[in-house]
Amino acid sequence: MARTPLIAGNWKMNMNHLEAIALVQKIAFALPAKYFDKVDVTVLPPFTDIRSVQTVVDGDKLLLTYGAQDISAHDSGAYTGEISGAFLAKLGATFVVVGHSERRSMHGETDEIVFSKANAALRHGLTPIVCVGEPLEVRESGDHVEFCTQQTANSLNGLSAEELAKVVIAYEPVWAIGTGRVASAEDAQEVCSAIRAEVATLAGTDIAEGIRILYGGSVSSKNVAEIVGKADVDGALVGGASLKADEFATLCAIAAGGPLP
Numbered sequence: 524m525a526r527t528p529l530i531a532g533n534w535k536m537n538m539n540h541l542e543a544i545a546l547v548q549k550i551a552f553a554l555p556a557k558y559f560d561k562v563d564v565t566v567l568p569p570f571t572d573i574r575s576v577q578t579v580v581d582g583d584k585l586l587l588t589y590g591a592q593d594i595s596a597h598d599s600g601a602y603t604g605e606i607s608g609a610f611l612a613k614l615g616a617t618f619v620v621v622g623h624s625e626r627r628s629m630h631g632e633t634d635e636i637v638f639s640k641a642n643a644a645l646r647h648g649l650t651p652i653v654c655v656g657e658p659l660e661v662r663e664s665g666d667h668v669e670f671c672t673q674q675t676a677n678s679l680n681g682l683s684a685e686e687l688a689k690v691v692i693a694y695e696p697v698w699a700i701g702t703g704r705v706a707s708a709e710d711a712q713e714v715c716s717a718i719r720a721e722v723a724t725l726a727g728t729d730i731a732e733g734i735r736i737l738y739g740g741s742v743s744s745k746n747v748a749e750i751v752g753k754a755d756v757d758g759a760l761v762g763g764a765s766l767k768a769d770e771f772a773t774l775c776a777i778a779a780g781g782p783l784p
């Protein structure tokens with residue numbers, strides 16, 4: 524089954540709302556409409572930027588979408604500092620990252636919490652990008668495939684097949700995030716194909732063949748072609764390289780199969 528590649532730019536805690544407007548405009552200028560037939564492009568700014576990004580995207584009728592980096596498991600109430608999926612939906616968000624390794628490690632997010640957040644996203648019509656990935660010591664012990672498939676199962680088991688069909692999964696080996704140490708395309712393919720097999724176990728082959736599985740970890744315009752060229756890698760969750768408009772646009776164009784902008 525042909526799956527349209529998805530390139531998602533996770534800005535992390537970078538860019539204020541004025542810088543966000545400028546970055547989105549530059550990306551849109553550098554990536555003409557023709558590429559959007561072959562690649563889906565989304566940006567994931569900090570919460571405080573989303574309203575500004577929405578205004579630019581709607582006002583200029585841009586073809587890229589936008590989303591958020593986290594979501595509350597709850598819909599409303601006494602949850603100081605949290606952001607409801609209802610608010611994100613109202614802002615026109617399409618995607619929301621759930622269970623990024625930085626939230627798992629720095630904010631104690633367990634698979635159970637990740638599952639609740641994925642559910643919250645789906646409840647509000649948002650597409651969760653559910654992140655899994657092994658730390659360095661697991662990779663070195665050779666247990667990375669089992670670790671990631673288990674994390675996938677624990678984070679998604681309980682969703683119906685119909686819900687699972689709407690999820691995007693991102694494989695992000697922790698040791699490759701922000702380190703410049705990119706996993707090889709073969710490493711990415713090994714784990715992404717095992718994750719797809721796990722989804723088949725949870726929801727059947729048809730759903731597994733349809734869902735998008737991204738790779739994330741030091742992706743740039745230099746390595747994206749090889750990575751998304753692998754059979755089970757359907758795009759990338761990009762951190763650092765998504766903060767530079769020309770680099771991000773080039774990366775998206777390569778994922779679209781070219782030509783370079």
Ligand SMILES: O=C[C@H](O)COP(=O)(O)O
Nearest residue numbers: 533700701740741762763
């Ligand atoms: O969400 C994105 C990833 O954590 C990858 O970040 P990076 O491209 O800076 O390594």
